[in-house]
Amino acid sequence: MIGDRQFNSRLIMGTGGAPSLEILRNALIASGTEMTTVAMRRVSADTHGSIFDLLRELKIDVLPNTAGCYTAGEAILTAQLAREALETSWIKLEVISNEETLLPDGLETVRAAEKLALDGFTVLAYTNDDPALGKRLQDVGCAAVMPLGAPIGSGLGIRNPHNIELMRSLLTVPMLLDAGIGTASDAALAMELGCDGVLLASAVTRAADPVGMAHAMRLAVESGLLAHNAGRIPKRWRAHASSPQSGLIGTDARESPEF
Amino acid sequence: MISIRLNGTEEQFPDGSTLAEVVQHITSATQGIAVAVDAQVIRRTEWASTALRPGAQVDVLTAVQGG
Numbered sequence: 001m002i003g004d005r006q007f008n009s010r011l012i013m014g015t016g017g018a019p020s021l022e023i024l025r026n027a028l029i030a031s032g033t034e035m036t037t038v039a040m041r042r043v044s045a046d047t048h049g050s051i052f053d054l055l056r057e058l059k060i061d062v063l064p065n066t067a068g069c070y071t072a073g074e075a076i077l078t079a080q081l082a083r084e085a086l087e088t089s090w091i092k093l094e095v096i097s098n099e100e101t102l103l104p105d106g107l108e109t110v111r112a113a114e115k116l117a118l119d120g121f122t123v124l125a126y127t128n129d130d131p132a133l134g135k136r137l138q139d140v141g142c143a144a145v146m147p148l149g150a151p152i153g154s155g156l157g158i159r160n161p162h163n164i165e166l167m168r169s170l171l172t173v174p175m176l177l178d179a180g181i182g183t184a185s186d187a188a189l190a191m192e193l194g195c196d197g198v199l200l201a202s203a204v205t206r207a208a209d210p211v212g213m214a215h216a217m218r219l220a221v222e223s224g225l226l227a228h229n230a231g232r233i234p235k236r237w238r239a240h241a242s243s244p245q246s247g248l249i250g251t252d253a254r255e256s257p258e259f
Numbered sequence: 260m261i262s263i264r265l266n267g268t269e270e271q272f273p274d275g276s277t278l279a280e281v282v283q284h285i286t287s288a289t290q291g292i293a294v295a296v297d298a299q300v301i302r303r304t305e306w307a308s309t310a311l312r313p314g315a316q317v318d319v320l321t322a323v324q325g326g
Contacts, residue, residue, distance in 0.1 A: 039325025041323045042267065043319050044266075085293035
């Protein structure tokens, strides 16, 4: 549940990096996603239409992002343009600090989030794995907070699981792990740590077999959630036998049988 | 003729051109696009009645694969 919407799938798949629209189409279907991200860019002969038409055909909701924005002002204008073009007030807010790391600029993100929330947007904010910053984003009205596991497209997984777990315990709004996922076990871990969902793109679109990886991600998110809810066993330093310790053959004589 | 900056490129349009005509010049799409003039969003319903001043910066955006 994000904002006023109930989702069956907890996986949001991004569309960036797919080798072709046909592969993207099949990967989206295999992922079971109900919402997918798009970027807003100036029209040109080769960009027109296609992704918009594909999402309509698949009946997948569109979640525009503000990727590439460096300031709150740029992100707000991009969100307003997305609302006008795509007729949705949902926005994945992403304000980055530099081109090389694509790490979020926390101050600009909070600034933009506050204005967008006041303007009626449903804001899903991409952020650092910083519990205090996540709290700020929640307080200014974000519908969901989305910490990174590692830099965008890095595939490094969840570098600081402790922060993700801590952040989840401090926030009341939905929290989605966004960025850094490399393979299925990363997505499962995100869910095991208590995340409400996972947002990923590159891990699927740039995999050797995007459709196969999309399927793996769907199952990983489902598995991770089931495991989280089922409650994992505590970790121990020593073994804890799962077979009975009594009734072993030869235990009466306390001697090994002779052969 | 007036000169405007359309998606980052200098372009000439007849005097009195409306925003709707400028948008048509760059794309045939009518859905899935949005327009900003001098960094202000102009609603679709206002395109036909919006006249352009010389030097205006017009951006026409659409959704592409991303993120």
